[in-house]
Amino acid sequence: MKPKLLFLWENIGPMHQDRLSALIEHDYQVVGVEVTSQSNTYSWVSDETNGYVKKTLFLNQSTHNLSQVKIMLKLMLTCIPLKEHHFFFCHYEQPYVFFTAILLKLLGRKVFVMNNAKFDDSSRNILLELVKVVLYSPYNGALVGSERASAYLSLLGMKNRPKVLGYNTLSIERIRTNSGTVPAPKGLPFDKRHFSIISRLVPKKNLFMAIDAYTLYASKVQNPRPLHIYGDGPLESKLQEYIVKKKQLNNVILHGFIQSDDISKALGQTLALLLPSSEEQFGNVVIEAQAMGVPVLATYLCGAADELIRDGINGFTFTPDNPEGLAFFMHEVCQRKDMWNSLSKGTELTVYLGDTKRFVSGISRLID
Template sequence: MKEASVFAVKAALLFDHFGPYHQARLRAAAEGMEVVGVEFHPRSRDYAWEPARLGVLPLVSVPPTKSEGPEAAREFQGVLEKTLEEIQPEVVAIPGWASREALVALSWCLRQGVPTILMSESCAHDEVRVGWKEWVKRRIIDCHSAALAGGTLHARYLKLLGMGEDQISLGYDAVDNAWFAEQGPRLRRSLDSSQEPCFLASARFIPKKNISRLLTAYAAYRQVCGDAKPWRLVLLGDGELRGEVEKQVHELGLRPFVSMPGFLQYEELPCYYARASAFIHASTTEQWGLVVNEAMASGLPVLVSNRCGCAEDLVEEGINGFTFDPEDVQGMTAVMGRMAALPEDKLRQMGRESERIIADWGPARFAEGMRQAAITALKTGAKKPSLVDRVLLKILMSR
């Protein structure tokens, strides 16, 4: 078993796709160890991001399969295994435990005797848990040598599933804090002093993002404002429910007060954060909620659903924002009113507190968490799967 300095370790960091978040993490991790980034797919299945630009950092994109069905799965497995063989990593960080891609990578590592780091942002409450599925997870998690979790809730869930506390590091969920922090002040200085205050939300238009309840709560907030001028609402994003969202905005009489610019590339986001007065994220379930990181790095107070995995670590009640039950429309209305009623100097203070809190949850934390996870993985060594584990992995990979 290898006891070398982690700085000499060659680590393969695997992701579904190199989005802007992953680029910031890879750059930071590469400052402390030899890193090769591997993406399973050249395009995101959820976001229309531009291709990654990471300079000289080694990046590998697994070529898309030309087949369909079971043949495509076998083809992908062959290509990914060849990719890993060419890299010859000493440790491999794998995203999650559910996807076929992650399971193929784990299976290869187990056969080759390469220690693995499970990168996880799942928590116990993000969906209904079923006994047999939890048993399967326990078996898969036990095949990993270490873990890099998002935050407190995610580490707690990994421990519940059998991973030792000393095997878990934190910091998986990070964005490029410095970039957002640098853009904000410059953009704010250029804004017209008559800029109207607004709530900003950024999310895909899909059911779990809870946009329907957010709009209902916003409409109610406007009705109870009294003599105070209501804030506007800006909804960034796009998705399958856009037509329904537009219809609801019309039916609630909100068209003059709600803006929907659509999906924006990373470079376009700071302008909207700079114009906002506060950020709101209303998901009914969310493994983390990286848009909250972005907003806090941009110096905004935040309103965050208590179902978001980031809420426990990033929101200090009354200090940098408030949490709320995403299914309680009246409660959401109340926190919107509470935030909008605060004086300007208090909002700025809360924004500074957001910057203070998020400073400890940026790419540097990801890099340190990954370094610690690599040390742990190398000390633990590659796991030796039982016959049950090998059969289980084979079955799961054939789905």
């Protein structure tokens, strides 16, 4: 019988369901624990369990309104009776996670951290980094999203503990099924596709730069392809004002938040995905784009660029302060059908790296 596993996230969304469902398909016994039934970050809908046991610590509440002690006690009471389980925790920085991990370690349980943070995500403070060394101390190993994430954990005291790639994965089969079409370069014809951004509307997504780049691109072609932006967030009204200021109201469309099924459909109509982030731990939308054969234009700061994006093969990378560079790549994929076809076919070289089979493999390597 395969080992029993418990996974903890603040909220279990579609991406987490993909990963847990993949483990179920490989005959693992899985418990998925979410702190609350609603996410503080995403507006996603997540109800199905697909065979795993789902435990919600607090229904219809936000973690902002719950004390750390209250969450910690309930989490401990959930985990302690599961004597045969391996534990995989996200949110290492939260006190309720740290102290629960400490307790489980003292009880002789195997506890692993799931993380995709990289050193280059932000400026670093030596004192805070030393605190992180302590916060990571209870864990037997880590499931990470990228090579840079693995290197960062080595810097934080986990050099001699196993760190395995495969955390950031999605079900390629689900994405393709929900799209209602086939991956590019088949499906919607080249000349009918548009540019897409799928992102939260927050500062680190660097969306004003993307609009600058789009404006430069649009000035160089007779009939610019529209840019569709899917997502919600605090910058929505300011972005709308900026779109008007740049005279792109008819070309740049804000759609608001869409669910994962609709993301798949949108990518089925997309020429290229833009990911202009100035900070991006990974970028799961890169996996969704490649599942649909869509080339990706992303900044090198995205963790997904480590393995999934290969310049000139399935996309291009650029610096986050370079709208001219992004505009150039947009122009090239828009005007050169042969290049777009080649980039689209190139996604098949890396798409398997983002599939949930890799998540299962990573878990297996850590617990064996």
